[in-house]
Amino acid sequence: MIPAAPVPMKPxxxxxxxxxxxxxxxxxxxxxxxxxxxxxxxxxxxxxxPLRVPRGFVARMRRGDPADPLLRQVLPLDDEMQxxxxxxADAVGDGAARAxxxxxxxxxxxxxxxxxxxxxxNCRYCFRRHFPYAEETAAAAGWREAIxxxxxxxxxxxxxxxxxxxxxxxxxxxxxxTDALAAIPHLRRLRIxxxxxxxxxERIDAELVAWLQSLPWPVTVVLHANxxxxxDRGVDAALAAVRAAGATLLNQAVLLHGVNDSEDALATLSExxxxxxxxxxxxxxxxxxxxxxxxEVPDARALELHAALRRRLSGFLVPRLVREVAxxxxxxxx
Numbered sequence: 016m017i018p019a020a021p022v023p024m025k026p027x028x029x030x031x032x033x034x035x036x037x038x039x040x041x042x043x044x045x046x047x048x049x050x051x052x053x054x055x056x057x058x059x060x061x062x063x064x065p066l067r068v069p070r071g072f073v074a075r076m077r078r079g080d081p082a083d084p085l086l087r088q089v090l091p092l093d094d095e096m097q098x099x100x101x102x103x104a105d106a107v108g109d110g111a112a113r114a115x116x117x118x119x120x121x122x123x124x125x126x127x128x129x130x131x132x133x134x135x136x137n138c139r140y141c142f143r144r145h146f147p148y149a150e151e152t153a154a155a156a157g158w159r160e161a162i163x164x165x166x167x168x169x170x171x172x173x174x175x176x177x178x179x180x181x182x183x184x185x186x187x188x189x190x191x192x193t194d195a196l197a198a199i200p201h202l203r204r205l206r207i208x209x210x211x212x213x214x215x216x217e218r219i220d221a222e223l224v225a226w227l228q229s230l231p232w233p234v235t236v237v238l239h240a241n242x243x244x245x246x247d248r249g250v251d252a253a254l255a256a257v258r259a260a261g262a263t264l265l266n267q268a269v270l271l272h273g274v275n276d277s278e279d280a281l282a283t284l285s286e287x288x289x290x291x292x293x294x295x296x297x298x299x300x301x302x303x304x305x306x307x308x309x310x311e312v313p314d315a316r317a318l319e320l321h322a323a324l325r326r327r328l329s330g331f332l333v334p335r336l337v338r339e340v341a342x343x344x345x346x347x348x349x
Contacts, residue, residue: 029217033135033183036069040091043068047086048078060091064144064306067137072214075244084242084274088138094309095139104145106304108341115164117153122345125173128153128161130181130192135215140269140310142302142339148179154188162195165202173204182211186222190229197231205232207262210239213246216253227260234262237296241268241275243287254291265296268334270317271310278323285324285332295334300349302339318349 026034037043040061041051068089077083114120119127132148153161165171174196181189196202211218227234236257240246258264266288268275275281285295298321301311312320321336337346 027220029215029220032069032071032215032217036067036135037073038066040066043073043086043090046070046073047076047080047083049081054081054090055093057091057093057096060093060095060139060306063095064091064137064139064141066091067135069135069215071216071249072136072245075247077244082273084280085244087273088140088241088271089136091139092309095306097308098305099308102303102305102308104305106142106302106341107339109143109146111341113151116156116160117151117158118161118164120171124170125175126165126168126171127175127177128192129178130154130176130189131179131184133183134178134180135183135211135218138210140271140301140304140307142304142307143179144304144306152179154184154192158192158195162199165196166199169201172201173206174202175206175208177208180209180211181207182209182218182223186226189223190226193226193230203232204235205230206235206237208237208239212236212253212257213238213240213250216249219253219256224256224260227257227262234260236262236264238264238266238288238293239268240266240284240288240293241271242280243283246287246291251291254293258292264291264293266293266334267297267299268295269299269301269310270312270320270336271301272312274310276312276316276320278320278327281320281324282327282332285328285334289332295332297346298334298336300336300338314349321349 040056043066044051044054066089072085076085109119112119112121117129119129129152131154132152165174254264268284270276275284288295300317301307317336324333336349338349340347
């Protein structure tokens with residue numbers, strides 16, 4: 016008797032949306048009604064840091080607008096290949112803060128676990144665009160070295176899951192990780208840094224929500240949205256499900272030239288996020304990673320914008336303006 020061939024597993028909707036992401040800059044421009052020849056697309060930049068953007072995120076871009084704030088965040092341009100003094104591959108000192116494979120220790124009481132190098136979207140300003148994920152992802156060692164380091168340091172009471180994007184892992188894999196963390200008695204909080212609920216809201220499925228509900232600690236999910244146009248009804252529904260699972264939702268944005276460097280853009284981002292149940296957390300000055308210099312906003316302008324937000328918005332809608340400086344004991348307020 017010939018055994019039946021195994022039936023291939025059907026991908027979940029979020030996994031299929033991930034696989035269907037746009038990876039060709041010229042296709043992306045065609046989808047948003049722009050002529051590829053009209054923008055300075057860089058094949059070299061795309062080879063160095065590949066384009067990846069979910070089609071649902073593309074659908075939120077304004078057609079025919081080369082200055083669309085969502086498009087600018089993901090399109091590889093010639094500007095990225097211009098060397099600029101002061102911009103480096105490790106802008107925030109991750110290498111010096113390494114405490115084990117996939118584990119970064121910068122601040123008292125906290126440990127950041129690089130759960131994966133995968134992400135559903137490649138943002139051109141990403142401070143880890145040059146990070147050696149193949150060598151430094153905790154998942155590659157089955158979490159062993161990272162977990163052992165956390166067990167050995169009773170001063171760590173909060174773990175931050177980061178990457179890449181930790182929610183790019185299958186929920187069963189996330190559960191393996193958090194089951195191991197749950198056995199560490201001195202852990203009191205879990206934080207998850209993720210862009211997926213915004214760029215790929217399909218990821219927030221019933222299995223993930225059940226995992227969030229099962230976690231034994233207070234959980235904070237720190238999102239990353241830079242512009243109000245990143246929110247839509249699908250994102251709102253995903254965030255409502257995360258909140259219903261008991262997680263606190265915060266947003267950290269990066270101040271980006273040509274994306275959100277105006278009072279109206281920043282105020283609307285805070286207001287639209289709050290409508291979706293998200294409190295503003297940080298507004299970061301750009302990490303000076305090589306390839307991102309064209310996004311930088313001068314400090315004087317950043318301070319002007321922050322002052323304008325304080326005058327315009329309720330205090331709880333004003334994010335803290337900060338910069339990450341390698342070696343500092345915390346984010347540095349501006």
